[in-house]
Amino acid sequence: MSGSNAVFRALADPTRREIVKLLRAGPMNSGDIAERFPSAWATISRHLAVLREADLISAERNGNSIRYELNATVLQELIEHIFDWTKKGADNA
Numbered sequence: 001m002s003g004s005n006a007v008f009r010a011l012a013d014p015t016r017r018e019i020v021k022l023l024r025a026g027p028m029n030s031g032d033i034a035e036r037f038p039s040a041w042a043t044i045s046r047h048l049a050v051l052r053e054a055d056l057i058s059a060e061r062n063g064n065s066i067r068y069e070l071n072a073t074v075l076q077e078l079i080e081h082i083f084d085w086t087k088k089g090a091d092n093a
Contacts, residue, residue, distance in 0.1 A: 003055065006053060006055075007054045007055075007056065007074060007078050009054070010051050010053070010054035010056055011054075015039065015043075015044075016050060016051055018036075018037075019033060019044075019047060019048065019057075020056060020057075020070060020075075022036060023057060023068060023070035026069075027067050027069040028067070028068055029062070029065040029067050029068070030048065030067075031065060033048070033068060055071055056071055056075070057069060057070055058071055
């Protein structure tokens with residue numbers, strides 16, 4: 001799985017995991033995401049950038065706001081990768 005280090009790094013932070021949970025319900029704009037957290041907007045923006053860099057979310061500009069959506073494919077690939085690690089006798093390199 002390419003980029004697995006970026007995915008693990010992105011998911012290591014509890015705020016980013018909470019953002020992923022929020023986006024499971026469907027796309028949200030940046031303001032709606034930011035208002036769910038006590039952190040400054042700049043902090044949430046950085047968390048969103050890390051998730052985008054790991055390809056866990058996609059972003060689409062809509063006027064003055066940005067709409068974020070979960071990229072479930074990356075999570076599915078991560079789960080498959082983890083299952084491969086647990087297979088007995090498998091080449092886990």
